[in-house]
Amino acid sequence: MLANNRSSLGVKNGSGIRAMFELGITYRKQGKKPIDLSIGNPDIKPPAVYYETLQRLVSEQADLPTNPHKYMPNPGYTDTREVIARDAGSEMGIPLTAADIVMTVGAANAIDVVLMTIIEPGAQDEVIIISPYFVEYNNYIENNRGVPVVVPATNAFDLDLAAIEKALTPQTRALILNSPNNPTGKIYRKETLTALADILRNHNQTTGQTIIVLEDAPYDKIIFGNQQFASMLGCYPHTIYLTSFSKSLGLAGERIGFLAMHPEIGSSVDERQVFQAALATNLRTRVVNAPALQQKAIEILGLKQTVPVEAYGERVEQLAATLQELGFPLVKPEGAFYLFPQLPERFKSEEAFRTLAHAGDDPLLYTPGIYFGGKAYARHIRFSACASPEDIARACKKLQTIMHS
């Protein structure tokens, strides 16, 4: 076999979601018009200022006498990191400097490189993830030879603090938090994060270990109504906040993001400096550095620009209203662009629902809940609101047809 066992298993685990994507292609070839709410692929374009910035940068760079495309420091341009430190620091109320920021190839690369830096290969280091969870977490952890430990969220998809406390062991190296959450849209409250921080601190004191929190927050600008994002950075010093511009600016294909570590992470200045240097080294062996032109664009734009977030909010609201009206148990999303309803009892199984959803010339595509944490979510499905308002309206109509069939 060419691919090793671990990689082959990764292919198998990812195949369910890909199968939905491929089904969409097949249906289109058959002349059908699928309503594809399966993939979280941001469809809303960046604001005009993003393109103006790129145009300006490209023409300035073309006129330079020197080469602006040279290698750079692995953590990114210092000027860009200074802008991020300024903006992220003021958003979080933490004094960040460029030394605390690493520019990354999206949030995915940030998670990977942090895990690569903290997990001791062969030591059975455990990384806690909260289910339902983003399907790639297992791959990031296992690629870096860590052991995923899954702790289910509460029924309302909040953190189950007692269950997290119970799952902590002397092997626990890290905990990944994702708020606003994919697939549930849940945002964790400041009080919950403060209580979690107390639990982690107690554990650290007892074991002499330091649990690192990876706060995976690529949706923290996609927030609805009066909701607010609270960061673990403000509650626990051993936190690495990481995000990207994939959703906030709709730049998923451009691969640009960053991580911000708490300025007091670790137990000493020396430890912190070694950690920063190790992160840079690991970034070098994985991706070398984040894309140069995108870094320069972000340096000009800062963190304030976003896509029109209300547009995602309206789509989620419309789908949520329809699902609730039709009797799908749903925890209403507070942010991100997903809905994770349960199936009404009249459907024997997800497969039974799928048969109806895929029937006709307008098959409705979604991602089955099992891909977000196994059998416990066998009666959940995930809809992504990355579809035109017309397709969202078609989805609502299709759901009505299914329920009245």
Ligand SMILES: Cc1ncc(COP(=O)(O)O)c(C=O)c1O
């Ligand atoms: C929860 C979560 N984390 C991380 C990522 C990776 O995003 P990116 O690498 O594009 O920033 C995604 C992408 O969908 C996600 O949903």
